[in-house]
Amino acid sequence: MKISFHGADKDVTGSCHLIECAGKKILIDCGLFQGGRDLSEENAEDFGFDAASIDFVLLTHAHLDHCGRLPLLVKRGFHGEIITTAASKDLARLVLLDSAHLQEADAKSQQHRQQRHRKHSREQNHPEEALYTIYDATRCFDFFGRVAHYEQAIKVAPGITATFYDAGHILGSASIAIDLKERSKTCRIIFSGDLGSDGRKILRDAVAPPPADIVVMETTYGDRLHRSLKESVKEFYLAINDTFKHGGNVIIPTFALERSQEILWYLREGVEKGLLPAAMHVFLDSPMAISATEIFRQHPECYDEEASKLFQQKRDPFQLNNLHITRDAADSMAINRITSGAVILAGSGMCTGGRVRHHLKHHLWRKNASVVFVGFAAQGTLARQIIDGARSIRLFGEEIDVNATIYTINSFSAHADRNELLAWQKKTQAEHTILVHGEETVMQSFATCLKNTSVLIPEKGQSFTLPALKAL
Structure with a gap:
């Protein structure tokens, strides 16, 4: 038995871990590396x-940094079975088709730039290819097999059993406990996936995992605490009302899965x-978020008690009187x-x-506008530049001054904070804890907080025996 690490190692994206047991190879996630354009080469490696x-x-x-390289896996010869929850299966279809479309569009754009460059240069450029295509993404869906139900064991193969537990992160998210047996050796290893913060709207809190020998866990917010949700919602409403008072618009760069739906919930509730003006107009300007919201409505099995009650009353928690759904690019530009x-x-x-980049171009320079960040921003991203105080940013070949008021409200994050991560880890009673999916400095900080467990922070490509965790 052994485990090896192939992504999200001293990094926040690209989750990909491999277990080998009883003659079988099991991959836990196969995510895309995200951040800057320089990561395109790493994804293609x-x-x-x-x-x-x-x-x-x-x-x-179904977040892209956990499922985004599945089409590439299929393109390169994978013909096994992909197992996940029903909600994750539906969301992954949406996310991967959107990603494939962007991969194709990006490759086409780079080819056009190379063609223009060749007109003025004798250099020979190799034409850019998409990491994968819509065809590859569509083929990928053929390999989604059995559907996992929370807390119901699945016999993956002889000697290998997997049990999915609600991770409370996004719709359908799971931590996975894997029981391994090979000859006389046994081992239970738990992969946290991404863990949600407690007390959120819509979804249930993360379920306590069973005791295990080893836990592989995320550390995205392993060095900080979230403000109270109540205070964050208050700040959110204040940001909107203050912006309207000064005659501006509020731009919210938002993730299509979970964050968009949660923000719609709080806008409706406000x-x-x-607490918010009834005449306020809200634009959901993200085709993927629109489709994701429709998928949310199809999976009440994932809801907490409050959300379930609203649906039972035939009330839609994501609907406002002045909500405008903008799928078409022309409607987006008109905003x-x-x-x-x-x-x-x-x-x-x-x-x-x-589309948020176009809205930033039109609003960042306005002193009466505001931009509200409600989620994690990785190093190298445009969001991180703005959050870190950039006086200007480059968009579509133009230098745009940052005059808008910038708010960062991380308590809306779908990730658990340091104390929630520590509480979850403690319940595993694991002898060994492996830290992944976080910036290296954050991992080091989190490691100092762990008690009664050995801590390992693997490098990309490292392999270890199970259950002893001896380096190979």
């Missing part, structure tokens, strides 16, 4: 294993309680003719692509 040799993929959830009194939710959350 060799996985560190033969894709065709993988027998199973256990998918924790209007209903009289920028509105200069005040609007809340604009647009992807992507880290501003690495999507």
Whole structure:
């Protein structure tokens, strides 16, 4: 038995871990590296294993940094089975098709730039290829097999059993406990996936995992605490009302999965309680977020008690009187003719692509506008530059001054904070704790807080025996 690490190692994205047991190879997640354009080469690199040799993929959830390289895995020869929850399966279809479209568009754009460059240079450029295509993404869906139900064990293969537990992160997200047996050796290893923060709207809190020998856990917010949710919602409403008072619009760069739906919930609740103006116009300007919201409505099995009660009463928690759904690009562009009194939710959350970049171009320079960040921003992303205080940023070949008021409200994050991570880890009673999916300095800080467990922070490509965790 052994485990090896092929992504999200001393990094926040690209989750990909491999277990080998009883003649089978099981991949836990196969995510995309995200952040800056320089990561395109890292995504295209060799996985560190033969894709065709993988027998199973256990998918924790449908965020791109956990599922985004599945089409590439299939493209390179994978023909095994992908197992995940029903909600994650539906969301992954949406996320991967959108990603494939962006991969193709990006490759085409780079080819055009190379063609223009060749007109003025004798250099020979190799034409850019998409990491994967819509065809590759569509083929990927053929390999989604059995559906996992929370807390019901699945016999993956002889000697290998997996049990999915609600991680409370996004719709369908899971931590996965894997029981391994090979000859006389046994081992239970838990992969946290991404863990949600407690007390959120819509979804249930993360479920306590069973005791285990080893836990592999995320550390995204392992060095900080979230402010209270109540205070964050108050700040959120204050940001909107203050912006409207000064005659501007509010731009919210938002992730299509979970964050968009949660923000819609609070906007509806704010209007209903009289804390936000009833005449406020809200634009959901993200085709993927629109489709994701529709998928949310199809999976009440993931809701907490309050959300379930609303649906039982035939009330839609994501609907406002002045909510405008903008799928078409022309409608999206028309939003920028509105200069005040609007809340604009647009992807992507880290501003690495999507329609939010156009809205930033039209509003960042306005002193009466505001930009509200409600999620994590990785190093190297445009969102991180703005949050860190950049006086100007470059967008579409132009230098844009940052004059808008910038708010960072991390308590809306779908990730658990340091204390929540520590409480979750303690319940595993694990002898060994492996830290992944976090910036290296954050991991080092979190490691000092762990008690009664040995701590390992692997490098990308490292392999270890199980259950002893001896380096190979």
